[in-house]
Structures are given as structure tokens and as C-alpha cells.
Amino acid sequence: MSDTGENYTTFNSRALVEVVGDVTDEALKATKIKQLLSVLAGRFFNWAGRKSLFTLHLGIKCCAIEMAAAATPRFDGDRFGVLFRSSPRQSDVLLVNGPISKKFADPIVRLWEQMPEPKYCIAMGECAISGGPYYQSYNILEGVDTLIPVDVYIPGCPPRPETLIDGFGKLREKIIRIGGAPSTGRDGEKPIIVGDD
Amino acid sequence: MAEMWITMGPQHPMTHGLWTLRVKVDGETVTDTEAELGYIHRGVEKICEARDFTQITPYCDRLCYVSAMTWAHSYVMAAEDLLEAEVPERAEYIRLMAAEVQRLASHLMWLGAFGPDIGNLTLMTWCLRDREMFLDLLQELGGSRMHYNYPRIGGVKRDIPIGWGNRLKAKVKLFEHRIKEYEMLLDESTIWLVRLQGVGYATAEDQLNAGVTGPNIRAAGVNTDARWTNPYSVYDQVDWEPAVEKPTSVKGADCYDRYRVRMEEMRQSCRMLLDAIDKIPGGANTHYQPGDEMILTKAPTRAPEGATGFSTYECTRGVSNFYIQGGGDGRGKNPYRLSIRSPMFITIPYVAKTMIGYKIADIPAIMGSFDPCIGETDR
Amino acid sequence: MVTAVTKEQNAEAAKAVVENLSSRFSDAGVVAEVIAHTSGKAYEFVRITCSPDQWRGVAKHLKNEVGVNYCAMVTGTHFPEGGADRGWEVAYHMYRWPIVNVAAHTMTVLEGDKLKGDEIPVEFEIFIPLPAGDTPSVPSIQDIWEGADWNEKETWDLVGIDFEGHVNMHRVLNPHDSPASFHPLQRQHKIRYHDFNEMYDDPQGFGRKPVDEGRVK
Numbered sequence: 001m002s003d004t005g006e007n008y009t010t011f012n013s014r015a016l017v018e019v020v021g022d023v024t025d026e027a028l029k030a031t032k033i034k035q036l037l038s039v040l041a042g043r044f045f046n047w048a049g050r051k052s053l054f055t056l057h058l059g060i061k062c063c064a065i066e067m068a069a070a071a072t073p074r075f076d077g078d079r080f081g082v083l084f085r086s087s088p089r090q091s092d093v094l095l096v097n098g099p100i101s102k103k104f105a106d107p108i109v110r111l112w113e114q115m116p117e118p119k120y121c122i123a124m125g126e127c128a129i130s131g132g133p134y135y136q137s138y139n140i141l142e143g144v145d146t147l148i149p150v151d152v153y154i155p156g157c158p159p160r161p162e163t164l165i166d167g168f169g170k171l172r173e174k175i176i177r178i179g180g181a182p183s184t185g186r187d188g189e190k191p192i193i194v195g196d197d
Numbered sequence: 198m199a200e201m202w203i204t205m206g207p208q209h210p211m212t213h214g215l216w217t218l219r220v221k222v223d224g225e226t227v228t229d230t231e232a233e234l235g236y237i238h239r240g241v242e243k244i245c246e247a248r249d250f251t252q253i254t255p256y257c258d259r260l261c262y263v264s265a266m267t268w269a270h271s272y273v274m275a276a277e278d279l280l281e282a283e284v285p286e287r288a289e290y291i292r293l294m295a296a297e298v299q300r301l302a303s304h305l306m307w308l309g310a311f312g313p314d315i316g317n318l319t320l321m322t323w324c325l326r327d328r329e330m331f332l333d334l335l336q337e338l339g340g341s342r343m344h345y346n347y348p349r350i351g352g353v354k355r356d357i358p359i360g361w362g363n364r365l366k367a368k369v370k371l372f373e374h375r376i377k378e379y380e381m382l383l384d385e386s387t388i389w390l391v392r393l394q395g396v397g398y399a400t401a402e403d404q405l406n407a408g409v410t411g412p413n414i415r416a417a418g419v420n421t422d423a424r425w426t427n428p429y430s431v432y433d434q435v436d437w438e439p440a441v442e443k444p445t446s447v448k449g450a451d452c453y454d455r456y457r458v459r460m461e462e463m464r465q466s467c468r469m470l471l472d473a474i475d476k477i478p479g480g481a482n483t484h485y486q487p488g489d490e491m492i493l494t495k496a497p498t499r500a501p502e503g504a505t506g507f508s509t510y511e512c513t514r515g516v517s518n519f520y521i522q523g524g525g526d527g528r529g530k531n532p533y534r535l536s537i538r539s540p541m542f543i544t545i546p547y548v549a550k551t552m553i554g555y556k557i558a559d560i561p562a563i564m565g566s567f568d569p570c571i572g573e574t575d576r
Numbered sequence: 577m578v579t580a581v582t583k584e585q586n587a588e589a590a591k592a593v594v595e596n597l598s599s600r601f602s603d604a605g606v607v608a609e610v611i612a613h614t615s616g617k618a619y620e621f622v623r624i625t626c627s628p629d630q631w632r633g634v635a636k637h638l639k640n641e642v643g644v645n646y647c648a649m650v651t652g653t654h655f656p657e658g659g660a661d662r663g664w665e666v667a668y669h670m671y672r673w674p675i676v677n678v679a680a681h682t683m684t685v686l687e688g689d690k691l692k693g694d695e696i697p698v699e700f701e702i703f704i705p706l707p708a709g710d711t712p713s714v715p716s717i718q719d720i721w722e723g724a725d726w727n728e729k730e731t732w733d734l735v736g737i738d739f740e741g742h743v744n745m746h747r748v749l750n751p752h753d754s755p756a757s758f759h760p761l762q763r764q765h766k767i768r769y770h771d772f773n774e775m776y777d778d779p780q781g782f783g784r785k786p787v788d789e790g791r792v793k
Contacts, residue, residue: 062262408723
């Protein structure tokens, strides 16, 4: 109900929702119920999420073929809960499987921003890690971590489908270690490089 | 009814690669299209100006990643034309067999991606399972499932392992039965036929004028194939015929014809493989060491300025050409200019025009039937 | 069993094409010759060298009289040290193939060794050297072969050669907001890390010699 200088106030439903929301938020914070709920919700979403990592159906280059092969009967990523979703709004993991060109830098950042939290990024293949064989190119960025924070790096050119499934396994372990929602708990967790143990 | 532009953006499950197709729709009908490429332009032509000729072969594998062996073979043929190198006959047979196994794997990948576009998810699991058989064969040759770096200038990297011939024969004979299973699944399926027939007409002359080649033209009724019009390797010594489909209409070939051409091409590749493994000089069960002159001749490493090399090659998606000019850095160790002609770079804008007049739901059918692969488009 | 085009047919067709072109264009200075590939089956092709002013005439003759129906690739090269006459070069590669439209439910089966005359496939290579300078330009053949359309766009995008008369020229591979004069395949643009030091150029030390013993990179 904002005062626009006229001698009446207009009833604005959006403003009503905002005010009620703010009042409720303050009340919950004061009684510490909000803190409890967010811890419980974070733990619940973490448990649910690590069993079913929905990956965005994004195929950039050759590693996308190995990603597709990882979903096929021989390697079968689906038994680990890895399902491919077409929309970024419905996916948890952004699997970057190819080099990022200057033209694609903007779309991939937009895809990342469209994904809701909790979200994770896996850089698959040399091109996504550091530019790969095209590190000298005028059009390719030196790795997707120049744009997006990466959680797991999977080296290989292309990595075998079993390596990709192992990468998802390492991501799952990392999610367990984080424990809550990643926006609060990811500081201190270094990105994992598959094969580095 | 107002028309509007819809973007089938770079991230889209249907587009089989990273490119944008903007369609202008009037209700459900497509009235105009615009294709935008270049999302994975890697500047391979520029990078290769700073690489030796042997260092360029892995880059060519990664051009069309679904069909790596054929692209490496195409480049190596152009490099041999430039460097004036000869290839022993056993190596030609091995290259032919590797290229045909790769053609089978590539067509299976195409079918495995095309089926889900039409709605047939079974095909993805079946085709990718069968593709694994051939990927195992190529892994024995090249060491990796996808990027082999196998052809060398003057021959091949190493000889076929002992027993490879028997495994090839067993797998190919099994696969010939599997093709019948696919046809049993698809050719009597009403949904498949209704979605593919009558959609996406393209005539042969129209396509050739636009620069489209390969199975897309053979679907329109003319048995043209670079393997016999511009002969290379030992294709004139093995038993095969180009796979051609009679177009169902004077308006040209529809999606169903293009699908049938690729099934027939898979059969012809099987025929070629069984014939080549019997005819290979030296026999299928002898193994020569890497570098032996039966499989590799020493090729010069430098090309003088003014020398050029050009290759015509029937890749899985059309005719691919490499044009190399010698005389680069290192007194000719690097090429001065390497130019790559990819069949899909020309086909995709042509296909975007073919879609005009059909419904939105026909777009995946038409686009998938031309078999796009963006890796080679956007070098 | 497929019957491929034989070397005799190929030589005969290439010779006939060169005679046709020479009789029509040789007084204008267009050079047409038969060259053989230097490896593999060593088939012959026709190489034409002409100047930019003659190019449209030669192109129309190739399309209408000689029957060239497939424009395969357009390549532009920058020669900063090529001299005043050859600062840039455009290379066209084309083919003549016997492809015709067929009626519904019919197909054309061609037998390679039975093709005669104009039906024999021929490969063409056309070089157009351009004078050195900042504005290389060649007439466009977009209206003659539709396949040249995107090839010319790509050549302009990457190399910077202007095609006069080309309708709707735009960037195809580089981003649309690249600077207007950015054409990456020109020689003055270098790749990233182009002046690598020796450690990366020769990581395994193949170029080391005994005199390099003890030398620290």
C-alpha cells in the first residue's frame, strides 16, 4: 500500500503478500523455527538429491556421445538415479561436455542461472576443464570454470562412460560431505578431480 | 493469426548438437526458418597451421566425433596427396574396413538418436547396444572408443590384431540379423510410417545445386557415391553397391526414403566388410609389427610451398573434402592453410528451408532424417 | 559389384573439358590445364586460373556449357608475403556429377565404366589470385550455385574476402558481435600462446642434441 501522493491508497495484492511474508519471516526468525526448518529441509533435500541427480540434457561435443553411451544398456547410468531432463528448471546437475566458445558463454551462464538450488556442475572432458586440444583457439574459453564454479572435473578425451559414472559417484560423496544445502555448506569443499586418489 | 518466432535454442534435446533453429510459426505451420551455427566453432583450421601433419590427425577425429575414422582417413588422403606418399595395399584394406565399421557405428548412432525424436525410445537402447559391438572392434585397432588417431600418412598405425577378422565376421553376421529386427520393429509401425512418409521432400538436383550429398541424395533415386565417381582406396575391388531408394513422389525423397537408404547402407557395409576381410593381402590372421612396410610406408614430413593436396571422400553424411596448401612454418612442416569442407555445413541451412510448410511436429523428423552432426559443421 | 570410373574415362573427360575451356577463354588469359593427383589412384582433375573480372563469365560457362552442378568448397588464403599480384587467393573446388531428378518410384542406376561424354564425373579446382591490399574482393557466384552461398559467408567471416553482389552476408561461425574487421584466419592474427617456449614445443626432448647436455631450458 504505497502512498503515491494522492488522497487515497490503492489496495495492491502483491504488496499485501510481501508484507505478510515479511511479518511471518520475522516471527519465524525470532523463534528460531526458521533456522530449524531450513536445517531439516536442507538435510532432506540433500538426501533426496544425492539419490537422483537429474542432469540437464545438454550435448555440446564428443563427450556428449559418451554421456549418451553411459545411459545405454551396457553402462546404464539410470540405475544410479541419473536421468536427463530437458529443462534447466528441473535439473540438478549441469554436465558440461565440450568446449565453451565465446558464442556459447552467455547461454551456458544463463542455463546455470536458470537452474534452481541445490545445483552442481561437472566438467567432463578436457575441453570443459581447460580448453583441451583447442586451448590455443581464438574462439574457445580455457575451461568452463572461467564462468561457472565446478564441483567435479572428469579428465579424459573422451572419458569412458564408466569414468563418467564414477564422476557422479564422487559427486554423490561430495554431496554427503556437504550435508545441507550447498549454498551454505560448499565453502571449504574443494572441487574433485576424478582419478586423483 | 499473428506469426511469431520460436527459438529452438542451443540447448534442445532434438537438435542433435549445439545450434539454434529459429522458426516462424503461424499456428502450427512453419512459415520461415533461420539456422544459426557457430556455437562450437573451435578454429581448427587456424590451430592446424601450427601443427605438424601427424599432429593434425587427432584434430580430424574430433571434427565429426560420431564418425571419427572416416574423417581421419579423409584428412590423411589429402596429406598423402600433398606429401606424395604411397600407401601399401594391406593398409588400404585395413582403412576400408575401419571406415566401414565406423559407418555402421555412425548410422546406428543416427538411428539411436532419430528414434527418440519420433517417439521410439526402444531404438535408442537397441542401437546403442549394437553400436558397442562395433566400437569394441575399433577399440582393438585404435585404442579408444571414440577418437582413434589410427590412420597414418602412408598407412595405418598398427596391424589388425590376431582374431580380429573372426570377431568381425561373427559380429557382422549377427548384425545382419539385427537389421531385420529393426525393420520388423519399424516398417510395420503405423506411427513411424505416418510421421515419416510425406514429410520433408527434397529432389536430387535441388539438393546437389545446394551442395547436399551423400545418403540424402541417394534417397532421391540416383546412385551417386564418391566411392565410385572419384575412386579412392580399394573400393573398386570389394563387392558392394551404392544404396539407393526410389523416391516416393516426384517432389523428391521424403524422410522415410532417407531412413531406408541408411538401413540399406548398413547392409552394404556389412557386405563390404565380409568381402574385404577375405580379400586382404597377407591374410586376416597374420600380424605385422607397427611400422612394417606392409602397413606403413615412410612419408616425407615437409611439403614445399606451392604444393597442394585435395581429397574427395564419402563420409557417412556426405562428401567431405580437405584442401591443404604446403609451405607453412618450420620449412614446410606445418601446412600453410588447411581448409575443411564439411557436408553438414551446407546441409543444415538447406534443411532449414525444407521445413517450410510443414508442422512444428515435423521438425524433428525432417532434421533428424538428414543426420546432422554439429562437430564437423562448426569446425 | 560396383564399377568405378576408370582412369581412361577420367583422362578423356578432363581433356575434353580443358579443350572446351581453352577454345572459349584462352585468349582472355584464363589458364585451364589437366593435373593429376600425386597419390592414391592419381586421377586427373582440371585446374583453372583466372582473374576476378573473368570469374563470373567462366562460372556461367562452367554451369551452363560444361555442366558443373556442385560447388563443394570456397577457400580463402592470405599471403602477406605473396607479392603484389598474389596477396590473397580464393580457391573454388567443384564437381560435375551425372545427377538428375527422377520420376516417383524409379531410380537411375549409373554404371561407372559405361558413362560417356558429359556424364563422366570431373573434378575442378579454380584459383583466383587477388592483388595484395586490405580489400580483397571477388564477384559472388551465389546466384549461379546455391551451394556457394554459405561457403562464401564462411570465407568472408574467417578470412575477410569480400564477395561483391552477395545478398545477406553475415557472420556464420564467429559471434555476431565480433568487431567488423576481425577475420581470424588472416596471418597477422596469432593463436594463443603462439610464441611458446621450447619446453612446450618439444616436451619429450626429441630435438635435443649432445651439445645441449646440461643446458637448462
